[in-house]
Amino acid sequence: KAGVTQTPRYLIKTRGQQVTLSCSPISGHRSVSWYQQTPGQGLQFLFEYFSETQRNKGNFPGRFSGRQFSNSRSEMNVSTLELGDSALYLCASRESGVESDTQYFGPGTRLTVL
Amino acid sequence: AQSVTQLGSHVSVSEGALVLLRCNYSSSVPPYLFWYVQYPNQGLQLLLKYTSAATLVKGINGFEAEFKKSETSFHLTKPSAHMSDAAEYFCAVMIYNQGGKLIFGQGTELSVKP
Numbered sequence: 046k047a048g049v050t051q052t053p054r055y056l057i058k059t060r061g062q063q064v065t066l067s068c069s070p071i072s073g074h075r076s077v078s079w080y081q082q083t084p085g086q087g088l089q090f091l092f093e094y095f096s097e098t099q100r101n102k103g104n105f106p107g108r109f110s111g112r113q114f115s116n117s118r119s120e121m122n123v124s125t126l127e128l129g130d131s132a133l134y135l136c137a138s139r140e141s142g143v144e145s146d147t148q149y150f151g152p153g154t155r156l157t158v159l
Numbered sequence: 160a161q162s163v164t165q166l167g168s169h170v171s172v173s174e175g176a177l178v179l180l181r182c183n184y185s186s187s188v189p190p191y192l193f194w195y196v197q198y199p200n201q202g203l204q205l206l207l208k209y210t211s212a213a214t215l216v217k218g219i220n221g222f223e224a225e226f227k228k229s230e231t232s233f234h235l236t237k238p239s240a241h242m243s244d245a246a247e248y249f250c251a252v253m254i255y256n257q258g259g260k261l262i263f264g265q266g267t268e269l270s271v272k273p
Contacts, residue, residue: 049202078259087266088249093259101258135202137261144253145191145210148261150202 049138049151057157063124066154070117070138077119082133095142131158161186163252165264173272178237180267182250192233193251245271
């Protein structure tokens, strides 16, 4: 099976703009989670979608939003970009909603905000 | 609140030496525990996971970890380091009924000297 894919791999935006990141999970996986990775804060959970419903949300402002489509693909949107949003955004998928299921990560999207 | 602490942000070993990366967790309920590895400019790859079966867990690339409830630890070991093991390692915990939220430690960068 193909792994988790994320597009684009790199993005450069300016403050105030908005951005949409895309994630395609492993075939058959119904859960998609998003994480932000920065040198200062490390890896932080953004949200999880399962069968098109957001099941959990991390401690991020409302500028960060997401959605999941019927084919399990997910998008993440960040509006009114700030310099501090520069980070590696990682998407992970797992087969079901069971906590013991392994989350498989994609290669990430590197977002730079100027 | 659940948390993960990785002792040592940077560990350096010689090729062929024992690798020991420390991870302690804080959780009021039995957790699921994971070790991931991240190579430069890549996503996270699962090394191994503990899901309340055997306390000694064997993973890929010769790594293993032992769950010790009394010490709330899940240290990662490898008997003999290889140059290709140089990477950043993350310990993570998932709590039941938290909707896919992995809580990560700050990471330990492993260097392997020839």
